[in-house]
Amino acid sequence: MFEARRRWQRVVLQIVLTLLVLPYLFPLIVMVQGSFAGQGWTNFKDVLAVPGFWRFFLNSAVIAAGVIALVYVVTMLGAYGFSKLRVRFRELYFWMLLACLTLPEVVLLTPLFITGIKVGFYNTYWAVILPLAALQVPFAVLLTRNYINGVPDQLFEAMRVDGANAVGVFRYLVIPLTRPIAAAVVIFTLIGAWNDYLMPLVFLTSQKMQTITLVPSFFTGEFNDDQTKILASAVMTAIPEVVAYLCLQRQFERGLTAGAIK
Amino acid sequence: MSSGLPWILPALVLCVGLIYYCIGDTSYISTLNWDGISPNPQHIGAQNFTSIFHDPIFWGAVRHTVIFYVVTFTAQTAIGLLFAVLLHSRVRLAVIYKVIIFIPVVLAPAIMAPVFRAMFSPTGQFDTVLQHLGLGFLAQPWLAQTTTALPVIMLITVWEWTGVTFVLYYAAISQIDSSVLEAARLDGAGNTRIIRSIIWPSVSGTTIALATLGAIGALKTFDVPYLVSGGSMGPNDATQFLGTYIYQMTITLDHVGYGAALSIILLVIAVIFGVALQISGRKRRMID
Known part of the structure; x- marks a missing residue:
């Protein structure tokens, strides 16, 4: 975009860009450097030696998988219904769903907290999966419905004429047509579920059930505020996210673009 | 054609069911003076709400949210757009820059919080860098002062979300017809002129989408202020937000009724925002 025909202009652009990006790199360097401070690799060994460290990853994976599966199924069915099937008061239902779009999760805190105590919701995966999925569904349905709206009705009619019922069409x-948008839905649901902090903080009080976002607070207690080990644990919990992003870079970016441009 | 109701039912049950049930329950609890456990809570009508309107911490949280939104949105828009334009220019190693800007988006704020706590502590790396730059006189206990705690929270947020702004602007700029840009160049338009007169108007849809996301994000703010301040919301509630205040009231202090009333107020603000943005979006589309 910036016109840079001459060599020195290109060098200037490159320098400006590098200077701009340095502050973004800085906290990552602090994190990695801090994790090796003092005892080097021993920090990592100590973190790994904490019994049940892998449980945090397992729990996060189970919760993320649960939220993704639930959101995917509910969204695909709902988006198809909202887009191409006849439903009485369809727009009313759709608006009821959309009204949940701007809802901050903290608003659900009080009733879930109270109900949680009553029905023994505490320290179960469901306590986190259900509210997180409920909060992701409106946006996912909005996106997917818009996407299916763009598919010509004739395609659906042609399948009907060939004798397919609603289930067959679905x-x-x-399912095959919505694959690109489904990838987007899966990606932002994954980021949302994997990185969520509030729900696990409130509902997963038993250490066996806790997720990776609770790792830093856990280690603050475990290692008596030993910064190097806390940072080592932060690095280890960050690695899967960075690797996932690097492998699925394009999908991540497309997922976000699809999410906001509609 | 068969009815589509069974198809949309799971979404409605999960979402509308759970969320509306919670909202209904919250509205009821907001009229109670209750610690969440006692079997006979006291009904006090709208008293929680009247106390909230006289609660300086609540108004502080509202003020912080507004400042937070204006500052982070402006900063992210400026930096994100600049990155997008720069990376659309002829620069080398563009992928590496992209990855660095975007990695903060995928990292959980909860995981980065201890890093930022260390960084902005009195002996932290931020002050070290200032000293190396010859700005050592600026070094101060960033998180322990009312004046600097909120700016640090905003800085962290900008660090975390510029990647999203950048990716969206980058995609939007790719859609601009390159012949328009060439024509402008031939007419002698410079770089700033092109950004102002061609790029900025062409990406206005993205800017509005980002403004919406930013507003929702500002109302949802919880993780960063809660964790970076170590659960205390900074000196004198300097980094208190609506989300953190609700959490503190409900979970930490057992003022469940008060917390519920705060939730209802937050909900009303969020819905008003949502409706206002929907309406302004419609108007814009009609003008187009």
């Missing part, structure tokens, strides 16, 4: 037309 299975052989909707």
